[in-house]
Amino acid sequence: MTTTLDQLPNRLAADRDRAFPDLVRALQDGIFSGTLQFTRNRQDAEDVTQETFVRVYRALTSYDEDRIRDLQLRPWVWTIALNLCRNRARTLNRRPEAALNDDRIDRTTDTAEEAAANIDLATWRRRLTRLTDPQRTAIVLHHVVGLSYTEIAESTGRSESTIRSDMRRGLARLRTMIEEETQ
DSSP, X not given: OOXXXXXXXXXXXXXXHHHHHHXXXXXXXXXXXXXXXXXXXXXXXXXXXXXXXXXXXXXXXXXXXXXXXXXXXXXXXXXHHHHHHXXXXXXXXXXXXXXXXXXXXXXXXXXXXXXXXXXXXXXXXXXXXXXOHHHHHHHIIIIIIOOOHHHHHHHHTOOHHHHHHHHHHHHHHHHHHHHHHHO
């Protein structure tokens, strides 16, 4: 039985254990893609993705059925994922020797095609790191993960107009970077 994201809150409220794997299947690829952009490391992104769903499950076990039915799942799960990414970044900043020994970018490649794709990804990751945190968050959540402005606002606790402003400024900055690189 295929379940849409809209149906999941009711299914989770009725039977958390049965519906939870569907929640993971529905959101794990987007969570992983987004956290990979924030962590810049495949292993870290896998860890954050896994920990996100562990925390989601734990939270669901403590919520009553009405609260679960009212959840906006994508923004709620992304709030958890973003907090984990921020915590991981803080931990890395407290241990600068780890960052110096490992630039945290996954550069493993098997073919020339994959190598070219990784170079392009590395370029985009480098560009994204030059944005402010709110700009990077808005752009990644919208363009990589596919969240709406409303969902991003709910996930980050910022107003929708602020998200739109972060997006405009971030995209303008990215355009400027690209123009500077091609000159």
